[in-house]
Amino acid sequence: MWLKEDAFFPTDVEFPHSDRTEEEGNNEPEDEKIKGYPNTLLFGSMVHKMCEWMSEEQSAEDVLAHVLAEPMFSELRDYGEEAVRLVRALWQNTEFIAKLKSSKNTKREWSFLAPLSDSVFLEGVVDLLLEDENGAYHLYDYKTNQVKDIDGDFSESIAIIKENYRLQLQWYALAIEKLLNKPVVSAQLVLVRINQIIEIPLSPEELNSAHKEALSLALSMETGQNIADYGKNTGKHCEYCPYRDICLNESERGIPVENHIPT
Ligand code: SF4
Known part of the structure; x- marks a missing residue:
């Protein structure tokens, strides 16, 4: 069973021309x-x-x-x-650039396919991977999500984005360690809209739990395939889903076919 990057479609990005409210x-x-x-x-x-x-x-x-x-x-x-x-x-961003400059091995847009178990594989693309002077890796993932502020405070929106992408980066960290046989000591979301870098926790407990979640998700996907029941979870996120045309019926789609995202 392959877990693919498609699982991490953004859920709240907006294009600049839609920034204004009604x-x-x-x-x-x-x-x-x-x-x-x-x-x-x-x-x-x-x-x-x-x-x-x-x-x-x-x-x-x-x-x-x-x-x-x-x-x-x-x-x-x-x-x-x-x-x-x-x-x-x-x-x-001087801190970010300093890390980039001091990297002794830099990978950008690095595609990988890594085993998370004998039968579960993770496929993804790492935006930026830096190797420090100790041979440890630092993982960066650019996100262009809108970050909403409440009276100048972005913390609520950041917390939601962080949770939305936590598993992605933890799985990537597991995959990189497996493939490159070196530790991944930090994983960061780069919130490009507000030029902030957010750390995702990579403690052994967090990674262990993320690993279990990956295997459990793969198992439920496999079961879903076998019984043709994927536990459909419709919502706003379906607008970005590449499987929408085969998954949703006409009333669930709610928008004309010609406006669908090309798959
Ligand atoms: S279109 Fe179907 S598969 Fe895609 S996110 Fe929505 S419910 Fe899930």
Whole structure:
């Protein structure tokens, strides 16, 4: 049984043009907002690509030009300025850049397939992996989720995002240790929208529990396949799910087929 990265689709990302609330004048028709969702994912992909390509030798504008030259991102030209702002801010995060510069072995967008047991495999892509002078690894995952603030306080939103992605990073840490045979001593979510880096706990107890959850999830997926019952859990997250067309009936989809995210 393979556990794939698809399990970690974002649940609350929004595209820049939808940032305003209805009260503030965001009166787009409902279907226009829905049409924006594929672009939301694309915007996240563009920022990821820019983070992957950023270096001291290139400005954020240069990197943007390279990224926009890729046909899949050409429709995002109007959002380039926002992407440059986010990536440039991250590149000015001195603590992050110091770690990047001192890495003796750096992997970016590193695809892997790792065994979590004899029969369970995890497939994923590590955004950034740094090896420190002691041979230990530090894992980073870029997230372009909106981080909502309440009177300038992001903590509630950060706590939700952290919990949403905790298992992903813990599973990645387990996979990397297995594949590279070296310890992963830290795992971080890079919240690009607010230029904050959030630590995910990697204690032996946490990793042990995450490992058990992975095996249990794989078992329930296998059982679901065998009896053709996946314990459907419909909700807002279905908007991002690549299996929606085969999973949801027409009334559950709630939006016209032509507006679905291409799979
Ligand atoms: S579309 Fe189906 S498989 Fe996808 S998240 Fe929704 S309920 Fe789960």
